Amino acid sequence: MDALTINFAPIINLTDEQFFQLCQQNELILFERNADGSLILMPLVGGLTSNRNANLTCQLGMWNQKENLGIAFGSCTGFTLPNGAVRSPNASWLQRRRWDALTQEQKEIFAPVCPDFIVEFCSDTNCLKRLQTKMHEYRDNGTQLGWLIDFKNQQVEIYRAHREVQIIVSPKTLSGETVLPGFILNLEQIW
Numbered sequence: 001m002d003a004l005t006i007n008f009a010p011i012i013n014l015t016d017e018q019f020f021q022l023c024q025q026n027e028l029i030l031f032e033r034n035a036d037g038s039l040i041l042m043p044l045v046g047g048l049t050s051n052r053n054a055n056l057t058c059q060l061g062m063w064n065q066k067e068n069l070g071i072a073f074g075s076c077t078g079f080t081l082p083n084g085a086v087r088s089p090n091a092s093w094l095q096r097r098r099w100d101a102l103t104q105e106q107k108e109i110f111a112p113v114c115p116d117f118i119v120e121f122c123s124d125t126n127c128l129k130r131l132q133t134k135m136h137e138y139r140d141n142g143t144q145l146g147w148l149i150d151f152k153n154q155q156v157e158i159y160r161a162h163r164e165v166q167i168i169v170s171p172k173t174l175s176g177e178t179v180l181p182g183f184i185l186n187l188e189q190i191w
Contacts, residue, residue, distance in 0.1 A: 002127050007038040014039075019086065020109050023078065030076070033086040035137075042088075049123050052151070052190045056119060057091050063176075063183040064093065070116070071099045078110035081141040086110050087134065089118040093180060114142035117179050122150045135159045145179040154191060 008014075014022065014037065023031050030042040045053070057074045064072040073092045080086050092115035102111055118138050120131050128150065135148050139159045146159035156174060158166040168174075170191075176183030 002130065003032075003043065004041045005034070005038055006041065007036075009037050013037055016080065016110070020078075030088060031086075032078075032088055033084075035081075035083040035085040037084075045123075049121060049151075053090050053121065055189050056185065059185055060091055060093060060180075060183070063180065067182060068096075069181070070095045073115070079115060080110045080112045081114045081137070083137070083141055085137060085141075087138070089115065089138070090121045091119040093117040114138065116142075116144045117176070118143050118146045120146070120148050122148060123152060132157070135165075145177060147174060147185075149187075149190070151191070156187075 014033075019031075019033055019039075023029075028044075030044075032040040032042065034040065053075050057072070060072045064070060071094050073089075073094070075088065075090045077092065078086050078088045079092070094113060094115050094117075098113060098116070099107070099111075102113065106112055115138075118135075120134060122128050122131050131148055135146050135157065136159070138146050139161060142161075143159070144161050148157040148159070150156070154170045156168050156171055158168065158174075160166075160177075172186070172188055174185040174187060176185070
């Protein structure tokens with residue numbers, strides 16, 4: 001099942017605070033917000049996708065704990081991108097200096113920052129086009145490295161700043177390159 005988009009404009013234009021409160025009051029629904037203010041309701045995921053996400057987040061978290069170069073985030077974290085969209089990638093990472101530049105209040109809501117690294121999962125063909133659009137949006141808003149992991153086709157689309165998208169079929173590992181120095185994601189445990 002793919003996401004559902006709802007546009008309340010011009011009837012209702014939610015402020016950032018109202019959108020945050022809406023998300024808090026409806027904690028069983030994962031919301032995202034497009035730059036135009038329309039809301040996206042994301043479906044809950046099944047056990048297999050959740051397990052894959054936990055595995056990825058664990059690998060990223062263990063690397064981050066060892067290297068201590070930034071802050072790693074799981075799939076329930078919202079970020080307000082420079083274009084006004086609020087996104088929640090499956091996993092993400094932010095350089096420590098960028099996180100430390102935020103106020104305590106900004107850290108407690110949907111932080112107004114685009115992660116340096118993001119991962120999105122696609123488990124069916126219905127979501128691929130929507131996720132490719134999101135990946136371009138992340139890159140356009142400052143993400144340096146992004147991976148769109150397509151489970152059905154066992155391929156990864158790699159998005160880098162100022163470069164064309166690279167597609168790798170059935171990789172066993174992925175490198176964090178210069179964005180996440182020394183991080184190697186073991187995909188054999190995720191496929």
